[in-house]
Amino acid sequence: ARLKEGLSKTKNSLVTNLEGIFSSYQKIDEELFTELEDTLIMADVGVETTTYLTDQLRETVKQQKVSDPAQLKPLLIGLIRQVIEGAGRKQFNFDARDKVLLIVGVNGVGKTTTIAKLAARFSDHRRQVLLVAADTFRAAATEQLMQWGERIGVPVIHHQEGADPAAVVFDGMAAAQSRKSDLVIVDTAGRLHTKVNLMEELKKVRRIITQNIGGRQLETLLVLDATTGQNAVNQVKVFKEAVAIDGIVLTKLDGTAKGGVVLAIAHQFQIPIYLIGVGEKKEDLQEFDALAFTRALFE
Numbered sequence: 001a002r003l004k005e006g007l008s009k010t011k012n013s014l015v016t017n018l019e020g021i022f023s024s025y026q027k028i029d030e031e032l033f034t035e036l037e038d039t040l041i042m043a044d045v046g047v048e049t050t051t052y053l054t055d056q057l058r059e060t061v062k063q064q065k066v067s068d069p070a071q072l073k074p075l076l077i078g079l080i081r082q083v084i085e086g087a088g089r090k091q092f093n094f095d096a097r098d099k100v101l102l103i104v105g106v107n108g109v110g111k112t113t114t115i116a117k118l119a120a121r122f123s124d125h126r127r128q129v130l131l132v133a134a135d136t137f138r139a140a141a142t143e144q145l146m147q148w149g150e151r152i153g154v155p156v157i158h159h160q161e162g163a164d165p166a167a168v169v170f171d172g173m174a175a176a177q178s179r180k181s182d183l184v185i186v187d188t189a190g191r192l193h194t195k196v197n198l199m200e201e202l203k204k205v206r207r208i209i210t211q212n213i214g215g216r217q218l219e220t221l222l223v224l225d226a227t228t229g230q231n232a233v234n235q236v237k238v239f240k241e242a243v244a245i246d247g248i249v250l251t252k253l254d255g256t257a258k259g260g261v262v263l264a265i266a267h268q269f270q271i272p273i274y275l276i277g278v279g280e281k282k283e284d285l286q287e288f289d290a291l292a293f294t295r296a297l298f299e
């Protein structure tokens with residue numbers, strides 16, 4: 001129900017428009033396909049993925065001799081599911097122990113909120129979590145993480161503003177070792193306008209983690225803001241150049257009609273979308289599932 005509610009803006013635009021097309025056309029012709037393409041692009045599905053979907057749909061129509069536009073809806077839903085599942089069915093594991101989650105992403109996408117939501121969920125699963133405030137560029141970032149830490153009862157390792165992020169991470173890894181923390185979640189800076197520095201910093205942070213990993217497994221999660229639409233797609237490209245991304249968290253799906261960006265991300269990168277944010281509260285982080293997602297949209 002929360003997912004359905006969260007996706008209501010995308011449903012109201014994308015799905016309502018699609019249904020309008022399927023019901024208003026008498027026959028399946030090029031005009032219909034053009035309108036279909038426009039609708040998908042307007043919902044931030046992106047040109048590449050839109051072209052892929054409509055080409056596949058044309059092909060199926062030809063092969064199965066489909067003539068009724070109403071029959072296109074289940075066919076399109078099937079294709080959308082395939083595209084989403086293509087990115088990998090891997091589920092995010094909240095029962096994990098001995099993991100270091102490196103959280104990367106541009107400022108404002110919802111990194112800190114996502115970290116708090118993750119920490120709260122892991123705590124619910126009786127895991128000992130340690131947060132590491134390695135965004136030392138903004139004092140507010142550390143403060144915000146400490147406030148969350150206090151609220152959910154999770155310790156936060158931090159330094160002064162302007163400190164070397166690698167030093168905070170080094171201390172964080174040592175603290176995780178001595179406290180025997182199950183999970184370490186590392187916040188990082190996201191100043192994209194100094195792209196080269198940012199990427200060098202991320203690489204360094206990553207190196208410090210792996211050198212002090214102590215038998216844990218490193219997983220890098222990229223946080224993206226769904227309301228930025230195709231910008232989110234570009235951010236994947238930029239971050240992928242600096243660090244290997246193991247999974248994506250797509251936030252703010254509740255505040256946008258641009259939910260089609262899920263398809264673009266799933267189709268263009270072989271990176272699983274692990275989690276989605278559908279609100280600001282700590283419960284508003286959900287495991288992403290292609291079937292549940294398409295159902296919430298289309299049913």
Ligand code: GDP
Pocket residue numbers: 105106107108109110111112113114251252253254255276277278279280284
């Ligand atoms: P950061 O700069 O990447 O650490 O971003 P923050 O975690 O500070 O989040 C920026 C804003 O987005 C805050 O106002 C959050 O409450 C809000 N936010 C984060 N995730 C979500 C979400 O899934 N849905 C909504 N509606 N807001 C979110």
